[in-house]
Amino acid sequence: MVTELLSESDRIRARRLIEAAGLRFEDDFDNLLGVFEGRELAGVGARAGNLFKMLVVAPEFQDGPTLGALVTELMRAGGHAGHDVFFILTRPQSVYSFQALNFEPLVHHPQTTLLEFGGGLRRYLNRHAAWVAPGTNGALVMNCNPFTRGHRFVIEHAAPQVDTLYIFVVREDRSVFPFAVRKRLVEEGTAHLRNVRVLDSSHYAVSSLTFPAYFLKDAEEASQVQMEVDALLFARKIAPFFAIHKRFVGSEPYCRTTRLYNDTLQRLLPLQGIEVEEIDRVRAAEDAISAYRVREALRNEAYETVRLLVPDTTYRFLMSDEAQPLRDKLKIYQRRH
Numbered sequence: 001m002v003t004e005l006l007s008e009s010d011r012i013r014a015r016r017l018i019e020a021a022g023l024r025f026e027d028d029f030d031n032l033l034g035v036f037e038g039r040e041l042a043g044v045g046a047r048a049g050n051l052f053k054m055l056v057v058a059p060e061f062q063d064g065p066t067l068g069a070l071v072t073e074l075m076r077a078g079g080h081a082g083h084d085v086f087f088i089l090t091r092p093q094s095v096y097s098f099q100a101l102n103f104e105p106l107v108h109h110p111q112t113t114l115l116e117f118g119g120g121l122r123r124y125l126n127r128h129a130a131w132v133a134p135g136t137n138g139a140l141v142m143n144c145n146p147f148t149r150g151h152r153f154v155i156e157h158a159a160p161q162v163d164t165l166y167i168f169v170v171r172e173d174r175s176v177f178p179f180a181v182r183k184r185l186v187e188e189g190t191a192h193l194r195n196v197r198v199l200d201s202s203h204y205a206v207s208s209l210t211f212p213a214y215f216l217k218d219a220e221e222a223s224q225v226q227m228e229v230d231a232l233l234f235a236r237k238i239a240p241f242f243a244i245h246k247r248f249v250g251s252e253p254y255c256r257t258t259r260l261y262n263d264t265l266q267r268l269l270p271l272q273g274i275e276v277e278e279i280d281r282v283r284a285a286e287d288a289i290s291a292y293r294v295r296e297a298l299r300n301e302a303y304e305t306v307r308l309l310v311p312d313t314t315y316r317f318l319m320s321d322e323a324q325p326l327r328d329k330l331k332i333y334q335r336r337h
Helices: 008-020 066-080 092-099 120-127 149-161 179-189 219-241 256-272 291-299 303-309 312-318 321-329
Strands: 002-004 031-037 040-048 051-057 086-090 104-109 112-117 137-142 165-169 196-200 244-250 275-279
Touching: 002 066, 008 031, 008 040, 008 051, 031 066, 040 066, 051 066, 066 086, 086 092, 092 104, 092 112, 104 219, 112 219, 120 219, 137 149, 137 219, 149 165, 149 179, 149 244, 149 275, 165 179, 179 196, 179 312, 219 244, 219 256, 244 256, 256 275, 291 303, 303 312, 312 321
Parallel strands: 051 086, 137 165, 137 244, 165 196, 244 275
Antiparallel strands: 002 031, 031 040, 040 051, 086 112, 104 112
């Protein structure tokens, strides 16, 4: 029987089972479920959004129905939360166990495999079939929290080099500006560029499903593997569909993680037939323009500085009544991205 592990003692037992399998226990989950055989914890699994993680079955129960029961209940919980597509990252030797449960591999990496249940990638691509354009196309993946003159500079530099430039706006709402606002500001700020198409990244670019770390104990190694999975997913699934032959990135003078991500793209994408060009950021007031500078200026009510850093379209929104709750939120927002 599958049950939710709510007591401290049950969670300690789950942690022991997970760590005995060589995985890291993470506290970031919506559900933590277990299967008991008598008084023994036979298996455990967690759900964070639509990502299943820390799925472990004790060795003596691995030939039984424990894994299938856990996955079924995790799907039920995820369905009640509104999800209809689910993901698992697992070690390569465990792939067949999840394929038997109708998960489809999306990316094979020497240290992990990303699998999906529910055909979400197929539906995402089919939904954008009308956006596919002939020629040599390019791409940018951007968060735009919010859209700045720096973002516009990179896009204006990239657009003339390709037939169609796709801007994938990161969909995950882990930023102070919600996805719908970020995407709208990109659309408004690039409306003058005829060959630019703005769309969402869904789950398939720079999302938490390509950036979990529980399956590797070394944090530095985990970070690198996660970036490589993200790059390979883009190269093998997204780029071929949209005929993308070139990916552009903005230089990153501040954030080490973003610099490492750019380095990963530059190392891996050419091996997949995709050219990578890094574009130097434009500067204002003797410093590189960044969304972080915009948020800091808004926090300090330095609105003339904001005007210097963002296009008119973004500035009008930021000064509007609609944006007042976001300006208030920025007073306590601490993250760089």
